[in-house]
Amino acid sequence: MTQQETPSAPTAAPAGRAGRAGRPNRAAAGWWRDAVIYQIYVRSFADSDGDGNGDLAGARTRLPYLAGLGVDAVWLTPFYASPQADGGYDVADYRTVDPMYGVLADAEEFIREAHRLGLRVIVDIVPNHTSDRHPWFQQALAGGSGRERYHFRPPSPEPPNDWESVFGGPAWTRTPDGSWYLHLFAPEQPDLNWEHPEVRAEFEDILRFWLDRGVDGFRIDVAHGMVKAPGMPDIGHGEQAKLIGKQILPFFDQDGVHDIHRAWRKLLDSYDTDGNGDRIGVAEAWAPTPERLALYVRPDELHQAFNFHFLACAWDAGELREAIDQSADALGAVGAPATWVLGNHDVVRPRTRYGSLARARAAALLSLALPGAAYVYQGEELGLPEVTDLPDAARQDPAFQRTAGQDGLRDGCRVPLPWSGDAAPYGFGADGSWLPQPADWGGLTVAAQEGDPGSTLALYRAALKLRRGLDGPLAWEESPEGVLAFRRGDGFRCIVNTGAREVGVPVAGGTRLLLGSGPVAAPVEGVLRVPADTCVWWGTHVPSP
Structure with missing residues (x-):
């Protein structure tokens, strides 16, 4: 793989780095156990060059806003070289910044500036699949060596099994020579074969590449998916996407994924020079039970796992309490903290999902009061609703073009943030935004909520400040x-x-x-x-x- 340019000197991220002005340092050891981590969907956060797409330089200019909000770390969605068939989760080069988002120096400068402000940086890593434009896959299609790095099967009249893509349709696509390859997501995202030693070695090198540039951890996309059941057996019925997170499937939550995560934990710990455990791994893992989810955060595996059971709860006291208790019991049994999340770039925003802004604000205070870590998806602190009326021509979610998979409406939570002004693009960029913003968002901008003690932004700032004094079970x-x-x-x-x-x-x-x-x-x-x-x-x- 190639780099865009000669990288500047790595930015080390020593534990105990200076805190921002007016706020004392928190203990470096186990910082992730009660951290609040803010998710930046890079394309929709801040646009520095006016092309309608958010970028790393734009995100860097908004870091003071996040420091003032009171979060401990930021998580960046993929900014690597990508054809953007699935919002950057189809990676063609893991060591290069996509021109849409800048150059490698922009990523390094973002990390440096975040650290200067006392913020840690988590980056996305996508190990289940690559882009079909990745050099490995292009080599495989050309008939060269390396097909064993993916899941290719010989020519046959029908797909090798009945597996379905999460995005809908078959999970197998035929190549020009009649062979089949597996893709649990879009056809442009062929699954890697993690039984192949070159795959494991390559990703360990990728992790080192970014650790050497100072990142504080990785959010591991589809952490439950890298290992497939031996023989790849049929499932036996359709609508398989509805089973994710409800039962073990032959392509998800296989026990073999834990060997990979143990190896990655050793690598992360090797960057821990003073015993504070400050480089972390975060699992995006859909598991059928809290007990299965807890396996990902055993002491020798990853540090956090998103609590999707809590996210999926209805606005009901009994259901919420059951999810809280089950999570606390399962995670406590392995000595791991709970990780609470209300939204992300793949789900309907809380304000719309719960049915009102009042409920979303209440849910935010509930989640921030619970012991453990918490994630805030950009715009939740503004009380943004889901955009449900995007024109079909504007949508870019690959699931929208397919059937029987995800709902295909993930674009609604990815509409760019409103920063200021009374009309689109609300300070996001100079001329527009890659997804259209609603005409009635003027009252939801950061500028409109600044100084308003009743605003959702003020609520989040107050909650995050008070939360730092919370302790105890x-x-x-x-x-x-x-x-x-x-x-x-x-x-x-x-x-x-x-x-x-x-x-x-x-x-x-x-x-x-x-x-x-x-x-x-x-x-x-x-x-x-x-x-x-x-x-x-x-x-x-x-x-x-």
């Missing part, structure tokens, strides 16, 4: 139907009402309102009235760290 308290109530330590309570009516909750004297997702009146005779779809942080003063 979760202990449930008795509460009315439809209400979750728990405490952490001696001075903090979280109360969330998922019901349709206001409820009364007893509160002790000497405590006070710390933060509410909506208006909350002072308690009367020791009873706090919590409105519907509202979360309240209550208790004694939570000290700053």
